[in-house]
Amino acid sequence: MTGTSSPAATTPRLRVAVAGASGRMGRMLIEAVRASDDCVLAGALDVAASPAVGSDATAFLGIASGVPITADLRAGLQHADVLIDFTRPEGTLAHLAVCAELGVKAVIGTTGFSAVQKAEIAAYAEKTAVVFAPNMSVGVNVTLKLLQMAAKALGEGYDVEIVEAHHKHKVDAPSGTALKMGEVIAEAQGTRLSDRAVYERYGDTGARQQGTIGFATIRGGDVVGEHTVMFIGAGERVEVTHKSNSRVGYTEGSLRAARFLATRRTGMFDMFDVLGLN
Incomplete structure (x- = not known):
């Protein structure tokens, strides 16, 4: 059959x-x-x-x-x-x-x-x-997970600074990804970014306030997207960086x-x- x-x-x-x-x-x-x-x-x-x-x-x-x-x-x-x-x-x-x-x-x-x-x-x-999500890149989101882990371990005694760079046509600053990085770090440390963020520094700013999360923005050329988070302690600095070479x-x-x-x-x-x- x-x-x-x-x-x-x-x-x-x-x-x-x-x-x-x-x-x-x-x-x-x-x-x-x-x-x-x-x-x-x-x-x-x-x-x-x-x-x-x-x-x-x-x-x-x-x-x-x-x-x-x-x-x-x-x-x-x-x-x-x-x-x-x-x-x-x-x-x-x-x-x-x-x-x-x-x-x-x-x-x-x-x-x-x-x-x-x-x-x-x-x-x-x-x-x-x-x-x-402010960034759909798989690599960026793995980076966010790494930042979550680092923030829990590098809490007391470490200052946090976030530097981001994008092309000259981007209209919002800091980037959504940079803000998300700040949110992830703040939440991992039991705080809120809105209570810690410093977006501008100019003139006589005084000493850095403990616990703040600083942001710096770069705009120029055709940079697709670069983000570096620094955990800066006494005698050492840990940096977590993600760079996008294309979309x-x-x-x-x-x-x-x-x-x-x-x-x-x-x-x-x-x-x-x-x-x-x-």
Whole structure:
């Protein structure tokens, strides 16, 4: 007796929409989605004033995807499972409102949110699943874990300074990653960053106040992102540094976050959750 084999079951590919589709990060995300085996581009968003609106989302690659770049949020999200967003706070919140309405999950790499805006994101996470992190790089998030460990061991007697450098087009300072580093250190030591942060030093500042966490910002050229945290004690200094040579790490981390959300319906998550570091 000759049997007939049934076709192998295939897992549907994750349908991904990208915000800021004509920007540098947006294009890298679109290229990464196309190169993946388990994701497919399902939407591309941009502001109405963008000259790219109406064009094919992969035209910059010299190929056609059949996905047009649109400023119509509902049209751009209607076929998506998850949105990846690296835009600006106001735009991200507008996108997230529609995601919550349509049941689309969201990976948010946008930085520069106020405390009130972060509370809005948390409220939307009660309606859909959200991964929200100031940096999607796997390496950066492993660095954050190392800082958590160092902060617990290097508490008393060590001053903390955070130095970050980014390209000249970055509009917020300190970077979201630098702030997250400060938050991780403060929390690991049982304190709050808001009670310890020093963002400016000029003129006669007086001696360094014990327990503060200092920030220094560098902007110039095309620096993708560099962060160094110094734990400075008597006779020694421990430095933890992460340098990004390209934005590829952000795209790969974003896709890992999107895959993580595939099995979640609601809730607020970060990259520690995605990477199993919590």
